[in-house]
Amino acid sequence: MTDTPNPTLADPPPYLGEIGLNNFAPYLMNRIMGRYNASLREEMAALGLTTPKMRALSVLSTINDLQISELSVYAVVEQSTLSRALDALEEEGLIRRRPDRKDSRVTRIAITDAGRAAFERLWPSMAKMYQRMFTGVSEEEHAAFVSTLQRLLANVRKHDF
Secondary structure, eight states: OOOSOOTTSOSSOOOHHHHOGGGOHHHHHHHHHHHHHHHHHHHHHHTTOOHHHHHHHHHHHHSOSEEHHHHHHHHTOOHHHHHHHHHHHHHTTSEEEEEOSSOTTSEEEEEOHHHHHHHHHHHHHHHHHHHHHTTTOOHHHHHHHHHHHHHHHHHHOSSOO
16 A cells, blocks of 8 residues: 555545545445444443443443543544533443542543443444444455555544554
8 A cells, every 4th residue: 555645536626516425435434323323222222321322331341441531532422422421321330430540630431340241232233233334345345444444544533542
């Protein structure tokens, strides 16, 4: 792979009407994630979870003990929305907050055993929907797609993580 711009991206760029929604990657990514979240909504509701709560538990099940600002980035949830979700998760005993050892002004968030259990109840549905998204996609196409997404994220992200 090269780091040169895609030659099909003209300068100046074409208008959205010229590109078409079905050729505009951000639109497609939003549609995919909207459908993914909608497919999980009923099961999440049965577990008392919302999308922000699910995202927080998902991240914390993989990268535990994060600062709220870090969790907000990883979970792709605005910090104000995440704070309300964390209040509820803490009240439900699914996460715990603690001051950072090095900076008492910073709060760290950790998943509890109950939070991990809640996430593990939801995970099979998440995994099933993930597999469904990639039906008919070869392992090579999947690997190339994930690699491309990682490159795109590196191009647009504002944080080192």
